[in-house]
Amino acid sequence: MESPVVLGIESSCDETGAGLVRDGHLLGHAVASSMDEHARFGGVVPEIAARAHVHSFTPVVREALDRAGLRMGDIGAVAVTTGPGLSGALQVGLAGAKTLAFSLGVPLYGVHHLAGHVAADTLEHGPLPDPCMVLIVSGGHTSLLLVRDLARDPILHLGDTIDDAAGECFDKVARVFGLPYPGGPAIDRTARQGDPDAVAFPRPLTGPRDPRYDFSFSGLKTAAARWAEQHRLRDEELPLADGAASLQEAVADVLTRKAVAACREHGVGTLVVVGGVAANSRVRALAEERCRAAGIALRVPPLKLCTDNGAMIAAVGDLLVRAGAEPTPLDVSIDPSAPL
Numbered sequence: 001m002e003s004p005v006v007l008g009i010e011s012s013c014d015e016t017g018a019g020l021v022r023d024g025h026l027l028g029h030a031v032a033s034s035m036d037e038h039a040r041f042g043g044v045v046p047e048i049a050a051r052a053h054v055h056s057f058t059p060v061v062r063e064a065l066d067r068a069g070l071r072m073g074d075i076g077a078v079a080v081t082t083g084p085g086l087s088g089a090l091q092v093g094l095a096g097a098k099t100l101a102f103s104l105g106v107p108l109y110g111v112h113h114l115a116g117h118v119a120a121d122t123l124e125h126g127p128l129p130d131p132c133m134v135l136i137v138s139g140g141h142t143s144l145l146l147v148r149d150l151a152r153d154p155i156l157h158l159g160d161t162i163d164d165a166a167g168e169c170f171d172k173v174a175r176v177f178g179l180p181y182p183g184g185p186a187i188d189r190t191a192r193q194g195d196p197d198a199v200a201f202p203r204p205l206t207g208p209r210d211p212r213y214d215f216s217f218s219g220l221k222t223a224a225a226r227w228a229e230q231h232r233l234r235d236e237e238l239p240l241a242d243g244a245a246s247l248q249e250a251v252a253d254v255l256t257r258k259a260v261a262a263c264r265e266h267g268v269g270t271l272v273v274v275g276g277v278a279a280n281s282r283v284r285a286l287a288e289e290r291c292r293a294a295g296i297a298l299r300v301p302p303l304k305l306c307t308d309n310g311a312m313i314a315a316v317g318d319l320l321v322r323a324g325a326e327p328t329p330l331d332v333s334i335d336p337s338a339p340l
């Protein structure tokens with residue numbers, strides 16, 4: 001029997017996403033972002049994000065259905081991000097998803113946002129091998145996860161950032177450098193003209209006595225801010241491209257070094273890099289280089305599936321449906337600080 005079409009809803013931060021997945025295949029998806037509304041504040045404003053979700057929810061679901069050539073009545077299950085994320089933002093998506101599931105008479109599945117990022121890759125490259133190592137790098141998370149079966153086994157959390165996330169580091173340094181928000185893509189663009197060895201930024205938590213799989217980016221952020229400040233004090237023009245390239249190199253070096261070491265230690269042959277920072281050109285290139293040298297297969301989803309979207313949530317819902325998982329009760333609440 002054909003499995004049902006799963007509608008996935010994502011609203012944990014500033015993107016309202018809806019995606020339709022059946023049997024591991026992406027049928028269509030749409031994303032609306034309130035990023036521009038946050039730009040002048042230099043970061044996501046929770047209240048603005050929540051209002052934008054209210055505004056975008058229905059048009060985004062409709063657009064995803066149109067792109068898939070489907071109608072509301074074709075939806076057989078609804079999956080929705082319940083956490084982690086911003087409370088007000090999550091509430092809007094969950095309320096909308098519950099309403100759809102209830103009125104269509106279809107099951108609801110609550111999904112962990114990070115499981116969504118992991119599953120994004122299955123839409124492009126097929127089922128994940130068991131086991132695989134997943135590096136999630138976004139504006140809110142930097143985690144190394146050992147994943148077996150997304151629908152059945154709990155994910156083993158090997159390490160996390162102890163302070164800022166990698167994307168947050170890019171965003172905050174970009175602000176100090178006077179680059180536009182969001183900072184990650186701006187640093188990436190600016191770095192193209194720079195020398196990655198120009199500034200010797202630190203490689204935090206890479207010493208022999210440091211926790212092997214935890215990350216720290218706040219010291220790096222401070223080092224970049226100090227570097228910019230020193231130039232300003234001397235009234236020198238900031239060599240922005242060199243600063244951006246060197247910062248990007250430090251982040252990419254730490255991320256890929258730890259991810260490859262984790263694969264080696266756990267005998268895992270596949271590394272999946274997901275989350276907004278997986279879009280970074282240097283993170284991608286260095287991951288490719290180091291995985292090739294270590295005989296590890298690297299999987300990175302396409303850019304449009306790397307940043308927050310509803311398709312990745314639908315992908316988890318589809319796995320849960322096909323694994324025969326119990327639906328989530330309709331009185332489920334959001335879990336803004338959900339542990340993995």
Ligand code: KG4
Nearest residue numbers: 138139140167184185276277279280307308
């Ligand atoms: O996964 P995502 O869309 O949202 C969450 O944080 O969950 O990730 C957004 C983050 C932002 O910090 C953004 O600056 C970063 O991903 N990002 C990048 C690039 N594109 C997006 N960072 C570095 N280089 C990029 N090309």
Ligand code: ZN
Nearest residue numbers: 117138307308
């Ligand atoms: Zn995300």
